[in-house]
Amino acid sequence: MNGKVSIRRPSGGEAHRETDGRMIRPFDPPPALMLSHAVLDALMPRCDPYEWKIICAVLRHQGEPRMSVGKFMQWTGLQHRKTCFDTLTRCLRKGYLVREPVGNSFTYRPNPELALSGGAAQ
Numbered sequence: 001m002n003g004k005v006s007i008r009r010p011s012g013g014e015a016h017r018e019t020d021g022r023m024i025r026p027f028d029p030p031p032a033l034m035l036s037h038a039v040l041d042a043l044m045p046r047c048d049p050y051e052w053k054i055i056c057a058v059l060r061h062q063g064e065p066r067m068s069v070g071k072f073m074q075w076t077g078l079q080h081r082k083t084c085f086d087t088l089t090r091c092l093r094k095g096y097l098v099r100e101p102v103g104n105s106f107t108y109r110p111n112p113e114l115a116l117s118g119g120a121a122q
Helices: 037-046 049-060 069-076 081-093
Strands: 097-102 105-110
Touching: 049 069, 049 081, 049 097, 049 105, 069 081, 081 097
Parallel strands: none
Antiparallel strands: 097 105
């Protein structure tokens, strides 16, 4: 088949197969991040733009085994290491995120214990 994907109607709900045997499911929903209204209504107004970028990066990359300041800089577009580190520290101090050691590095995740009053901070 000269290395091209064969186009055929699958029988019995099977997925198409690539020529190398891998399964592809062209109509599966793409991986996506869903945010609750509380994240947008209560948390976002409390964050400065840098904090919001860090939080979004953590939400987007929750599966990453290790997260470094360099990675956060890449994911958020923040250009200065100190700014990125200080912002990450603020998010931890404010309780938005939690940090867990992984070997000689860390991983970050949303703080499941965070409770905020409704609406924006005054």
